Amino acid sequence: MVTIGDVAKAAGVSRSTASYALSGKRPISPEVTDRVLAAVEQLGYTPNAGARALRTSQTQVLALFARFVEDEFAPAMLEYIKGVTDTARELGYDTLLVSDEDGPGAIRRLSGSQMVDGFVLLNVAEEDDRLEPLRSVHRPGTLVGLPGDTHGVDVFDLDFEASGRLMVEHMHGLGHREMILVSQPEDVVRRGGAYVWRLADTAKAKADELGVDLHHYFAASSQPGIGEDLHRFLDAHPHATALLLNNEGAAAALPAVLQERGLSVPHDLSVIGRYSDVFARTFSLPFSAIDSAADRLGRHAVQQLVDRIEGRIDAAAPHTVELIAPEIHDRGSMAAPPAV
Amino acid sequence: MVTIGDVAKAAGVSRSTASYALSGKRPISPEVTDRVLAAVEQLGYTPNAGARALRTSQTQVLALFARFVEDEFAPAMLEYIKGVTDTARELGYDTLLVSDEDGPGAIRRLSGSQMVDGFVLLNVAEEDDRLEPLRSVHRPGTLVGLPGDTHGVDVFDLDFEASGRLMVEHMHGLGHREMILVSQPEDVVRRGGAYVWRLADTAKAKADELGVDLHHYFAASSQPGIGEDLHRFLDAHPHATALLLNNEGAAAALPAVLQERGLSVPHDLSVIGRYSDVFARTFSLPFSAIDSAADRLGRHAVQQLVDRIEGRIDAAAPHTVELIAPEIHDRGSMAAPPAV
DNA sequence: CTGAAAGCGCTTACAG
DNA sequence: CTGAAAGCGCTTACAG
Structure with missing residues (x-):
């Protein structure tokens, strides 16, 4: 695999300069930047995600918890999933899909191993056994679905x-x-x-x-x-x-x-x-x-989560409970009742 | 976060001994092992995934590429996804769900950043633009769906x-x-x-x-x-x-x-x-x-992929093309034709 | 059976 | 504007 050391060597600079040229976190002369970019292009460099995560404690990965229950209409579920993964990608995140029976355990495992930066929970129940671990792990979590107790999490649902x-x-x-x-x-x-x-x-x-x-x-x-x-x-x-x-x-x-x-x-x-x-x-x-506004809910949920992860929301500020106002999609099935 | 150093200290051993006690890769005395395990339990230790991946070049993550196309019946898609994620989890892997428009780019990105150990592609077309990058990245890939050219990949489909x-x-x-x-x-x-x-x-x-x-x-x-x-x-x-x-x-x-x-x-x-x-x-x-045997196909695909990742399949051995024999689920809708 | 040390690839504080 | 160095947490070859 090609590392930033290879890029630096090809560009004739140090590893730190190559890194800074790519991140833009300190000014690098245009000529040097160009050489680094050219080297990246030519060598096909992609940063090693594990090394970056180890260093920065950020993985650019979100965990998406879906529950596949009987009775549940699958296409709707898929719409949520698509809303979440697409929005995540737009914001620079990948999505780990968890359909684990053991939801609470999976939250602790993924948080402990530092595999993800945050959690999106779908299909949240009134009393959801995933909420207790979610609150304890000290990583932001967003719910799609309104539970009885919303403290410590951001919530999105249809009203x-x-x-x-x-x-x-x-x-x-x-x-x-x-x-x-x-x-x-x-x-x-x-x-x-x-x-x-x-x-x-x-x-x-x-x-x-x-x-x-x-x-x-x-x-x-x-x-x-x-x-x-x-x-x-x-x-x-x-x-x-x-x-x-x-x-x-x-x-x-x-x-x-x-x-x-x-x-x-x-x-x-x-x-x-x-x-x-x-x-x-x-x-x-x-x-x-x-x-049901599935895609909109998925989208909002991810935006909020990423805002939190990236520190754009004051950690002390209260959490959001956003209930989307219902809108009727008119297909012509309502009229005045028949005259008696 | 609690590290293996914390575990070692709590157990009164060196970090290497703690590591070996957990992996079992060399004999450790039962007393020491017990102390390590107790420390893990007590401190709630989970290995840092990034550090482990950096060291071992294995992430225990599979990438699942789904294509959400119109005309496609979503519940069937969800069944594949469920088959894949469940089987992956049973085998010790998490699943990164990619529904990227840019499939070829995503394959190169995930492979280059070493985020995943292998790829599962759903909904594979006769001429699929994800196959060329998949063959080039030197990480195993399994397809659900039979393309025109199957070389270099394992393939599972209904016959x-x-x-x-x-x-x-x-x-x-x-x-x-x-x-x-x-x-x-x-x-x-x-x-x-x-x-x-x-x-x-x-x-x-x-x-x-x-x-x-x-x-x-x-x-x-x-x-x-x-x-x-x-x-x-x-x-x-x-x-x-x-x-x-x-x-x-x-x-x-x-x-x-x-x-x-x-x-x-x-x-x-x-x-x-x-x-x-x-x-x-x-x-x-x-x-x-x-x-359509969606769950069975998803299951077989993941098993094969993990066998390859973990080296249980000779890299020189030819790739698999497994076409599942059709079975009729009889619901009583077939009988002799009406007499003329 | 156990420990001290190296090194995976990255980012960033330190130094110039 | 640039470089040398430290250190994230892990596993494993080296040494005893």
């Missing part, structure tokens, strides 16, 4: 409370007075998916406030269960005119259910979902939805 | 040629004599998806050999195009009794098309696809299919 309100408000504004809200299965909540009840609770509160009759159900997350569930809900509430979906499987199953019941959207039923744009494209879903 | 034959043979064995084969769009082939014509060519050859009438089409990969395409193919060949799908979008769109035409499977039409099991689950697809 699910505002999302619940927005769904109900929007449908109410169109004239709907009876709605069905379909949430993820209860075991998603039990595993720590607090976003499910966050959205449902605010939806219910807003419905109460507006005098809307809102029926809330947990439902299966995949076929055939979810199809049967949807039929059951619609049977139980024949006068409901709006369907709010915080359950990706329900959105995917709905077109078949509508066809079986001979319902047309938005003529007979108005529908709004909460899922990512890739999800909509993958299943060709014709329903308006609040976008 | 698409055998898959084409198997589809036709199996349907022929059930009595079918006229079939439709639906391939991915032509631009997938143009981008280097040679597996498309590999499967189609052997299917056609086998059909000729068996006297089967096989109609081959390229089709769109997503709705609404693919639905229209399927209708068109079925209209054009009213006597075809079997449908062979080497196009995930076609498989996902087929249930709706069948319903619209009032066709039942396998009574009116026998169907076989080629897609992963997660894909089938995600879309609740009721069709028998040749599994």
Whole structure:
């Protein structure tokens, strides 16, 4: 391998001069700089990452913790991952992908071995077992997903409370007075998916406030269960005119259910979902939805993390909790309810 | 950070003895070993990865190159990624995920900076621009996907040629004599998806050999195009009794098309696809299919790579091209053709 | 069975 | 504006 010593020799300077010429950390004459650059080019020099990390205690690597859970829609996960890796690369960092069962152990291991400069955690649960080690390791960490206790970490998530309100408000504004809200299965909540009840609770509160009759159900997350569930809900509430979906499987199953019941959207039923744009494209879903903003969340998370790593954020300053305001991607599935 | 010097001091031995006690590379008395281990435990020692890499020229990190292309079904990609990262971890390696636009540049950069011990390339095209740098960098590389030129790399893929034959043979064995084969769009082939014509060519050859009438089409990969395409193919060949799908979008769109035409499977039409099991689950697809074996391919690729890195494979020995034999996952969508 | 020392390649404080 | 030297933490050949 070619080292900075080789570069220095080829350029006829000392190793320190070669190093400074490349880093720009002290003024080097243009002629010398040119010779160094030429040598780098000609020899194909790339600094040894291990040596640099050993010296500087900076690795230019971020750890990305993804949890691959059943029930979870994979393309959405991939979008987060892509958002994170792309942004990291733009900012000069590589990404170590950790899908370890043993999340807490992996955090300690990677921090102890000084392999990474910081951590991005995806799919964060209400009570997440990775948070305790993360807080203890003294390396910055950013979460995508809002846990119960946010101290010591930066947090980015969709504002699910505002999302619940927005769904109900929007449908109410169109004239709907009876709605069905379909949430993820209860075991998603039990595993720590607090976003499910966050959205449902605010939806219910807003419905109460507006005098809307809102029926809330947990439902299966995949076929055939979810199809049967949807039929059951619609049977139980024949006068409901709006369907709010915080359950990706329900959105995917709905077109078949509508066809079986001979319902047309938005003529007979108005529908709004909460899922990512890739999800909509993958299943060709014709329903308006609040976008999960996966790539934006991944992007913001990395920017914040790198700002911290590189000292652009005062360590004493309070941590960020950024909840992205929901935006409805309109696909034309909402209208005034049918006249009675 | 705690170093091996701290451990040595706590155990009352020299740094070299501490190191040897941990690596086991030379005999150390049980008492001393115990003291070292206790010190490690108590101090929470983890070796500094950069220092170790600098000394040993081994990083215990693999680079995983994923290409996120449109048209590509993401869950399948995620399955490969999971197969690779999990296997790597089991073998003591971390995984650097690279989704760089600049694949060739990233290979040179990571190799030059000695950040990784080897490369796994996903989604390899017939003529892949990452192969030239990979061959030049003198670090082992394993491909998932069969390129035109396999020299200097280990290759793992599903045997698409055998898959084409198997589809036709199996349907022929059930009595079918006229079939439709639906391939991915032509631009997938143009981008280097040679597996498309590999499967189609052997299917056609086998059909000729068996006297089967096989109609081959390229089709769109997503709705609404693919639905229209399927209708068109079925209209054009009213006597075809079997449908062979080497196009995930076609498989996902087929249930709706069948319903619209009032066709039942396998009574009116026998169907076989080629897609992963997660894909089938995600879309609740009721069709028998040749599994893409994503996790198995990822697993084998990493095992082979690590064997090479760790010198368990003679560098002079020829490289591997392992094509996994297709297996049909039977979901009951194939039967004898309807009596005329 | 154990220890003192060298050196991997880099950056940066020290010296001029 | 440039150079010689130290030291990051590790492993291993050298010495006993």
